[in-house]
Amino acid sequence: MIPREFFTQSPVECARTLVGCELVWGACSGIVVECEAYAAVGDPACHTFTRPSARQFVARHRAGTAYVYLNYGLHWMLNVLTKGEEEGFVLIRAIEPRRGLPAMQRRRGGKVGRALTGGPGRLTAALGVTGRHHGGDFCTTERRCFLAGEVTDVVADGRIGISRARELPWRFTLRGNDYLSAPLKKESRGHTPAAC
DNA sequence: TTCGTGATAGAG
DNA sequence: TCTATCACGAAG
Numbered sequence: 001m002i003p004r005e006f007f008t009q010s011p012v013e014c015a016r017t018l019v020g021c022e023l024v025w026g027a028c029s030g031i032v033v034e035c036e037a038y039a040a041v042g043d044p045a046c047h048t049f050t051r052p053s054a055r056q057f058v059a060r061h062r063a064g065t066a067y068v069y070l071n072y073g074l075h076w077m078l079n080v081l082t083k084g085e086e087e088g089f090v091l092i093r094a095i096e097p098r099r100g101l102p103a104m105q106r107r108r109g110g111k112v113g114r115a116l117t118g119g120p121g122r123l124t125a126a127l128g129v130t131g132r133h134h135g136g137d138f139c140t141t142e143r144r145c146f147l148a149g150e151v152t153d154v155v156a157d158g159r160i161g162i163s164r165a166r167e168l169p170w171r172f173t174l175r176g177n178d179y180l181s182a183p184l185k186k187e188s189r190g191h192t193p194a195a196c
Numbered sequence: 197t198t199c200g201t202g203a204t205a206g207a208g
Numbered sequence: 209t210c211t212a213t214c215a216c217g218a219a220g
Contacts, residue, residue, distance in 0.1 A: 036215070045215070051204065073201025075216045091215060121216050161215050181216095197220085208210080 002145045007063035007080060007138070011037040011088030012170055014080070018090055019172045020151030024144050025127040028100030030117055031148055032092055033177040036159050037170040038079075040087040044164040047089075058087055061135065066143070068124075068134040075121030078129050080138050093171075094118045096179045097126075098148075119181040120161075157184050 002021065007014060015037035023032050038046040040058050047054035047069075057067060058081065067079040067089055079089040095117045097104055104126035108116050117123040124130075138144060153175040158166050160182055173180055 038215075047204095047215085050206095050213090053204075069215090070201090070203060071214060072216050073203075073214095075201095077215060079215090089215095093215085115217095119217070159215075163214080199219095200217100202214105204213090206211090 002139075002147065004062070004064045004139045006145075007082045008084045009082060010084050010086040011039055011082045011090055012086075013084075014082045015090045015170065016154060016156070016172045018080075018092075018145065019154045019174050020148060021145045022098060022148040023092065023095055024099075024142075024146070025129065026100075026142060028104055028127050029098045030095030030123070030127075031098060031174075032094075032145070033096050033174040033179050034092075034094035034118075034181060035172055036091045036093060037172075038089045038091065040089070043088070043168075045159065045162045045166075057081070057135075058083070064138045066133050066136040066138060068129060068131055068136075070131060071121070076124040076129050076131065077120050078124050078127075078133075091120060092123065093120045094173075094177075094179050094181045095123050096177060103128075114179050114181075118179040122181075155184060160185075 015035045018032050021032050040048040063083040065081040071077050079091050108126050117126045155173050155175050156169040157171045159171045
């Protein structure tokens, strides 16, 4: 199991190393194959940039706390608070199912493959993540992450689905994985940026 | 491509 | 109050 200290790295470092880890959520689990970093300071795409409540959340909670919110009135987004020298969040964008597949499919109306957990809103629906998990802890027996083998092929790419600061290479994916929420941007395909 | 949906924050 | 915005996904 990943110790809390893991989440005392910078959000970028945390996001990069979280790829390939297994996320356990109750009876279900999956390998994190895609996530994005958001910096609490100086990142126009981070909630802290415009939301006082998000800044308070960072100040009042410790590393490894779940930051869950509803987007577009429909989709729950699952983030982890990271607090190192730099503070911020890691948004979990896609997982590859490991345990509890039937339960996930039930929650998703029988969806399979990428449509099941390939997307931030899809994976929360599959795992049953909702606002009641906001402020919860990622370092418990019920919800935790652990290393699931050696991971070498992580690709850094620009973040997606946002309108600001898209150029930052803070989206991290497991190369070629079938469960990614979207393909890599054209200019990033085929090489691994120095950030890795 | 369009559209549903609700929390948040800032303006008036 | 009103309005803009939003890290999305399903249907067509």
